[in-house]
Amino acid sequence: MNARWWSSATLTGEGIYYAMRSGELLAESLLETSPESYAARVREEFGRDLTLGARLAPFFYRSDFFGQAVTTRTIQIARRSATFAQLLEDLIEGSQGYVGLVARFCRGLAVTLAETAQSFIREAFSTPLSART
Numbered sequence: 001m002n003a004r005w006w007s008s009a010t011l012t013g014e015g016i017y018y019a020m021r022s023g024e025l026l027a028e029s030l031l032e033t034s035p036e037s038y039a040a041r042v043r044e045e046f047g048r049d050l051t052l053g054a055r056l057a058p059f060f061y062r063s064d065f066f067g068q069a070v071t072t073r074t075i076q077i078a079r080r081s082a083t084f085a086q087l088l089e090d091l092i093e094g095s096q097g098y099v100g101l102v103a104r105f106c107r108g109l110a111v112t113l114a115e116t117a118q119s120f121i122r123e124a125f126s127t128p129l130s131a132r133t
């Protein structure tokens, strides 16, 4: 297990935090003269989150949602829903881990759909009739 594997287990590909934090965990293990405890420390700190990230990654990068790649749909929805954009921002910034991500998405789903629909309606009414196809 190394930080390169961890970065491939995240949706955003980030791995610098894991590389640096795992260095600290190794130093702590060595200072306590128990290098064998390193793997357990790493599993305890990142294991659950990154295992979930690794499970979500194929869905995120290799699946379709209503005829478009999930990545494309993600950007489209984030442009129309502030709630969804905030979720995405927190995920990229690191304050939202993979644990709890799906639950938060489900909790915000009704608002996300409402904001998306509202955005479409606003757009439709702000487009002059002559410009509509």
Ligand SMILES: Cc1cc2nc3c(=O)[nH]c(=O)nc-3n(C[C@H](O)[C@H](O)[C@H](O)COP(=O)(O)OP(=O)(O)OC[C@H]3O[C@@H](n4cnc5c(N)ncnc54)[C@H](O)[C@@H]3O)c2cc1C
Binding pocket: 002, 003, 004, 007, 013, 014, 015, 016, 017, 019
């Ligand atoms: C294009 C790109 C963009 C990225 N952007 C981000 C980002 O924005 N944010 C983020 O958090 N992460 C990002 N990452 C991921 C991040 O760079 C890695 O997750 C992180 O650097 C992994 O750290 P590491 O110390 O495990 O490995 P590395 O940084 O790969 O360090 C391993 C080092 O070991 C050396 N090495 C390998 N084999 C040997 C050997 N046999 N003998 C001696 N030396 C050896 C290598 O030369 C290398 O210097 C990005 C990665 C890439 C490729």
